[in-house]
Amino acid sequence: MNGVLFVKRNPLTLVVVAFAVALMLYVGFHAARRSGPGFAPHLTHSSLAPDFSLESLDGQTTRLSDYRGKAVLLNFWATWCGPCKIEMPWFVELQNQYASQGLQIVGVAMDDASKEDISKFAKDMGVNYPILIGKESVGDQYGGVPALPESFLIGRDGKIVDKIIGLRGKAEIEDSIRKALDTKTASSQASAAGKNTTSQ
Amino acid sequence: MTIDHDELQNLKVGSNRRGCGTLAFILLTATVLAFSQTPGKAPSITMAAVPLTTAQRAKATMVNLNFRVPSGYHINSNTPKSEFLIPTALKMDLPTDIVLGKIEYPAGEEANFPFSPDEKLSVYTGDFTIAVAVHPLHSVVPGKYVMHGALRYQACDNAACYPPKALPLSFEVKVVKEPPEHHANPAQSPHIHN
Numbered sequence: 001m002n003g004v005l006f007v008k009r010n011p012l013t014l015v016v017v018a019f020a021v022a023l024m025l026y027v028g029f030h031a032a033r034r035s036g037p038g039f040a041p042h043l044t045h046s047s048l049a050p051d052f053s054l055e056s057l058d059g060q061t062t063r064l065s066d067y068r069g070k071a072v073l074l075n076f077w078a079t080w081c082g083p084c085k086i087e088m089p090w091f092v093e094l095q096n097q098y099a100s101q102g103l104q105i106v107g108v109a110m111d112d113a114s115k116e117d118i119s120k121f122a123k124d125m126g127v128n129y130p131i132l133i134g135k136e137s138v139g140d141q142y143g144g145v146p147a148l149p150e151s152f153l154i155g156r157d158g159k160i161v162d163k164i165i166g167l168r169g170k171a172e173i174e175d176s177i178r179k180a181l182d183t184k185t186a187s188s189q190a191s192a193a194g195k196n197t198t199s200q
Numbered sequence: 201m202t203i204d205h206d207e208l209q210n211l212k213v214g215s216n217r218r219g220c221g222t223l224a225f226i227l228l229t230a231t232v233l234a235f236s237q238t239p240g241k242a243p244s245i246t247m248a249a250v251p252l253t254t255a256q257r258a259k260a261t262m263v264n265l266n267f268r269v270p271s272g273y274h275i276n277s278n279t280p281k282s283e284f285l286i287p288t289a290l291k292m293d294l295p296t297d298i299v300l301g302k303i304e305y306p307a308g309e310e311a312n313f314p315f316s317p318d319e320k321l322s323v324y325t326g327d328f329t330i331a332v333a334v335h336p337l338h339s340v341v342p343g344k345y346v347m348h349g350a351l352r353y354q355a356c357d358n359a360a361c362y363p364p365k366a367l368p369l370s371f372e373v374k375v376v377k378e379p380p381e382h383h384a385n386p387a388q389s390p391h392i393h394n
Contacts, residue, residue: 079284080354081361083315110363113284121284146242147360166359167315 049074049154050141054108054132057119062106062132065158070104071180072154073173076134076145078111079121083167084149088125090170094177095129101181102156105129110139110148151176155183242362243273243355250371253334257342257378260301260335263371265290267328267351274323275353277308281322285354286364290330292349297340298375301333314358336375345373 049072051065064074075091077084088107095105109118109131122131139145142152153162153176161183162176248266255261269275276285294300306329308322334347347370354364 078361078363080286080364082285082313082321082356083359083361086315112364117284147362149360166357168359 047160048158049152049160052138052141054135054138057115057122057131057133062130064106064154067104067106067154068158069156069185070102071098071156071161071177071183072152073103073105073177073180074142074152074154075105075107076110076139076142076148076150077107078109078148079113079118080111081148085125086167087149087151087173088127090173092126092128094170094174098177098181103177103181107131108134108138110134110145153177153180155180156185157183159183242365243270243357244365245269245275245351245353245355245367247351247367247369252344252372252374254374254376255334255336256376257336257340258338259378260333261373262304262331262333263347263373265330265332265351265369265371267324267330267367269325269328269355271326273355273357274311274313274321274325275355277322277324278305279308279322281320285321286352288324288351288353290332290349290351292332292347294334294347295345297337298345298347298373299335299337301335303333304331306330313356315356334373336373338378340375342375342377345375346370347373 049064051063053061053063056062064072073091073094075084075087077087091105091107095103107122107127107129111118111134113121115133118131118133142150147165149164149167151164151173152160153164155161161180164173164176246268248268250263250265253261253263275288278287278289280287288305290303290305292300292303306324309325310320311323311325312318312320330351332347336345348368349370350366350368352364352366355362
């Protein structure tokens with residue numbers, strides 16, 4: 001009761017409390033947006049990225065597991081998605097910059113456009129990484145991908161390191177790429193574990 | 201003027217209740233604002249109820265369909281500026297003998313977004329109206345007819361886009377007979393009855 005009376009006496013307190021609550025909600029919401037498990041309940045950090053097989057623009061069948069040992073940025077996008085278009089030139093630069101360290105960017109086109117239209121779009125954007133023709137079932141494996149762009153950063157061991165939903169800054173994407181590049185392959189993790197056991 | 205103890209208590213309780221009410225309102229508003237653009241949930245365009253429209257046979261009657269885009273979102277106009285963007289389009293399934301005339305789309309609002317700083321997009325935000333011409337043929341039996349259709353759109357917010365969606369819609373049209381033709385009496389020749 002006294003607390004409420006205090007609030008009554010200080011209307012400014014109401015504003016401060018409301019602001020604090022709004023700030024907490026905002027921070028929580030953005031944390032969830034960046035990597036929250038609520039988006040894809042079964043996919044959390046350290047989950048093994050679900051494997052899939054999709055056709056690329058050049059007609060090759062590509063499996064995600066083909067890139068095991070590399071850090072992968074798996075980017076779900078569509079030709080009708082404006083924010084996706086902003087990211088693509090960044091991805092081209094980042095692919096050039098980090099390829100030697102083992103980065104592989106993989107685009108998955110999640111739209112109904114024809115393969116020719118997707119090819120034209122990718123060519124216009126100067127894409128230098130493989131583009132796969134997406135399927136709803138693959139989207140479902142990754143939580144339904146209800147909004148685009150959505151990217152998953154996958155470590156060299158095939159485990160999800162980070163998830164980025166919506167358009168973020170290039171620097172944030174680069175940070176996540178570094179996190180993925182810093183991971184060790186499953187075999188090197190096993191050999192490190194073996195050495196530890198031997199040394200004990 | 202004196203206020204006794206009970207009146208003072210009542211005043212305190214009243215002000216406490218008002219304080220709680222205000223606090224609850226502000227918290228609710230803050231919560232709504234914070235979650236108003238929860239990513240991952242595609243926004244839904246809504247259409248206001250369409251009042252019964254009377255359409256005369258053999259004549260085109262315009263029916264206005266009023267749509268609302270939720271705050272914080274936009275959809276492409278009917279004439280987006282890129283071949284890759286999905287235009288907002290109304291598709292009607294009309295009963296036989298009721299012809300769909302032209303559909304009038306509003307002009308898009310030219311706007312920049314954080315993801316298109318250098319390129320203006322043509323979009324609809326907030327409320328917009330699409331007008332459909334309904335043209336019952338002369339052979340249509342007068343009565344009420346329900347028109348069904350769907351509005352196809354693709355929405356985005358400032359940072360993400362959502363897959364295309366279709367909003368099923370319907371409205372009722374009352375077809376009435378055309379008014380009887382007015383036969384003016386021809387001017388009579390003064391020689392007719394001679």
